[in-house]
Amino acid sequence: MHTIEQLNDGRAVYLNGHRVNVADVPIFRKTLALNNQYYDLQHTHPEVHTYQENGHRYDIAFKVPRTVADLQQKHRAYQEIAQSNSGMLGRTPDFLNTGMAVLAERAAFLGQNQYTDFAANARNYAKAVKANDIFISHALQNPQLNRQKAINAIPSEYAGVHTIERNQDGIFVSGAKMVNTMAPIADDLLIFNPPELLLENGDSSYAVAFATPLNNPGVKIICRKLLNHPAASITDYPLSNALDEIDAYIVFDHAFIPWSKVFVENNVEMSNRFFIDSGMFSHTSHQDEVRGITKLELATSLALRIAHILGLDGFLGVQEKLGRLTANLELIKGTITRSEDNGHLDEFGIYTPSLQALQAVRSTLPEYYDEALRVTQHLAAGSMVGVPSFAEFDGDNATILNQALTTDRATAKARTRLLNLAFDLTSSGFGQRQLMYEYYHGGDPMRIRAQHYQRADLQAGNQMIDRLLSADNANTHEQVITPIPRLVLK
Numbered sequence: 302m303h304t305i306e307q308l309n310d311g312r313a314v315y316l317n318g319h320r321v322n323v324a325d326v327p328i329f330r331k332t333l334a335l336n337n338q339y340y341d342l343q344h345t346h347p348e349v350h351t352y353q354e355n356g357h358r359y360d361i362a363f364k365v366p367r368t369v370a371d372l373q374q375k376h377r378a379y380q381e382i383a384q385s386n387s388g389m390l391g392r393t394p395d396f397l398n399t400g401m402a403v404l405a406e407r408a409a410f411l412g413q414n415q416y417t418d419f420a421a422n423a424r425n426y427a428k429a430v431k432a433n434d435i436f437i438s439h440a441l442q443n444p445q446l447n448r449q450k451a452i453n454a455i456p457s458e459y460a461g462v463h464t465i466e467r468n469q470d471g472i473f474v475s476g477a478k479m480v481n482t483m484a485p486i487a488d489d490l491l492i493f494n495p496p497e498l499l500l501e502n503g504d505s506s507y508a509v510a511f512a513t514p515l516n517n518p519g520v521k522i523i524c525r526k527l528l529n530h531p532a533a534s535i536t537d538y539p540l541s542n543a544l545d546e547i548d549a550y551i552v553f554d555h556a557f558i559p560w561s562k563v564f565v566e567n568n569v570e571m572s573n574r575f576f577i578d579s580g581m582f583s584h585t586s587h588q589d590e591v592r593g594i595t596k597l598e599l600a601t602s603l604a605l606r607i608a609h610i611l612g613l614d615g616f617l618g619v620q621e622k623l624g625r626l627t628a629n630l631e632l633i634k635g636t637i638t639r640s641e642d643n644g645h646l647d648e649f650g651i652y653t654p655s656l657q658a659l660q661a662v663r664s665t666l667p668e669y670y671d672e673a674l675r676v677t678q679h680l681a682a683g684s685m686v687g688v689p690s691f692a693e694f695d696g697d698n699a700t701i702l703n704q705a706l707t708t709d710r711a712t713a714k715a716r717t718r719l720l721n722l723a724f725d726l727t728s729s730g731f732g733q734r735q736l737m738y739e740y741y742h743g744g745d746p747m748r749i750r751a752q753h754y755q756r757a758d759l760q761a762g763n764q765m766i767d768r769l770l771s772a773d774n775a776n777t778h779e780q781v782i783t784p785i786p787r788l789v790l791k
């Protein structure tokens with residue numbers, strides 16, 4: 302649990318060209334309060350949100366899942382946390398905490414160098430995060446400066462984060478990461494690279510993974526513009542004016558990182574293995590997709606509510622559109638369940654969800670979410686954009702509006718509130734950023750789909766094809782099909 306004052310700890314947060322105190326930004330205060338639901342739920346609903354280990358209680362995200370039932374309990378907890386913010390906070394603490402649980406178990410592959418034991422550092426860090434339940438945020442994606450070149454061949458100090466000096470105490474790093482969500486209100490920042498970091502021979506200084514407190518004097522958090530509407534009420538913008546899980550560009554300038562917080566250094570192979578081989582990718586994906594369902598549920602219910610309140614739900618064509626949305630939601634829920642039921646015990650005895658199922662959700666959910674927003678926009682149409690400020694209900698026009706906007710399905714105020722929510726989710730800057738988040742926060746859907754195809758197990762289908770073809774060629778017994786070579790992804 303954090304108070305906003307704790308975040309005035311010297312961290313360098315920049316907003317609209319000025320260095321700011323986090324506590325002075327009202328929307329950050331509201332976001333922190335919503336994020337703190339993660340901690341509150343441990344007290345109000347401990348049977349779902351906590352578990353006991355060696356006489357201590359921890360958040361369930363830190364539990365190493367050993368059975369499908371463990372994953373299912375985590376699912377319930379992730380879902381309740383996401384529901385507490387209507388699915389609008391993508392990076393609540395449970396996201397990386399579930400990654401910490403498995404990192405601690407699987408860290409051995411990280412090895413050591415002459416200064417430090419990376420595996421022990423990762424284990425100790427994960428244990429400290431769990432013991433203190435601190436909030437970690439992460440940044441892996443490097444700025445897109447030149448797609449034709451390896452990162453160390455780009456003549457810029459800001460192509461990624463790299464070691465500029467190392468000594469027996471630790472490393473000094475400089476550079477930048479392209480996007481981070483939540484840094485102004487998190488405690489620590491976890492830095493690593495995407496699994497396909499491309500480096501030219503010679504300089505492997507970009508191959509790093511480490512953690513640092515956000516008030517490290519060498520770290521700057523340069524925020525994007527806020528998406529709230531300070532001049533309007535929460536009723537006009539029920540989402541934009543309730544939270545902003547702010548995205549930021551992160552800059553390192555000679556930031557010192559003690560060896561105890563370094564997990565990969567000067568090692569391209571380990572940098573590329575860090576996210577996947579630590580188990581963090583699979584387990585954070587599980588949290589992420591459960592959160593995604595919650596958001597899709599909100600968008601789906603909103604489309605149905607709009608159709609009803611505007612008197613459109615009796616038309617067959619509209620019902621078909623709504624039926625597509627409810628079917629999409631059902632498919633996503635079923636696939637998450639499949640990821641849990643089709644999990645496996647890894648070599649460390651960790652019950653791991655099916656990544657193929659989770660990646661099917663990740664590549665598809667953004668389009669389903671987009672479709673739900675578009676259906677709402679098209680149904681709400683002019684009714685939505687014609688909504689006056691809610692303040693009109695307290696002004697000269699109150700009587701007119703109360704009469705004019707009341708229908709047989711809703712009072713003027715209820716109708717206005719719903720249409721405001723519809724506008725905020727589908728059409729405001731906040732809503733469009735939420736849509737972008739779904740498409741891109743977990744990687745480019747194009748690449749996710751390409752990888753899905755690469756890993757697909759189509760044995761049953763291929764056997765049928767082979768049987769059909771071999772019957773056709775029974776006389777020759779020839780191998781009639783040459784497998785199509787699959788692309789190697791870079």
Ligand SMILES: Cc1cc2nc3c(=O)[nH]c(=O)nc-3n(C[C@H](O)[C@H](O)[C@H](O)COP(=O)(O)OP(=O)(O)OC[C@H]3O[C@@H](n4cnc5c(N)ncnc54)[C@H](O)[C@@H]3O)c2cc1C
Pocket residue numbers: 392439440441442445480481482483548734737738741742743744745747748
């Ligand atoms: C709201 C939001 C929050 C985020 N939060 C975080 C965070 O907290 N931490 C973090 O590390 N990252 C975060 N990200 C960044 C995210 O990791 C990246 O956006 C994501 O990995 C995609 O990378 P990119 O943006 O560089 O897209 P790119 O890889 O640049 O792709 C951009 C577009 O170009 C197309 N494209 C690229 N290459 C090709 C090609 N060879 N052929 C055809 N088309 C191509 C892609 O399909 C895509 O449509 C966030 C992103 C968003 C939008």
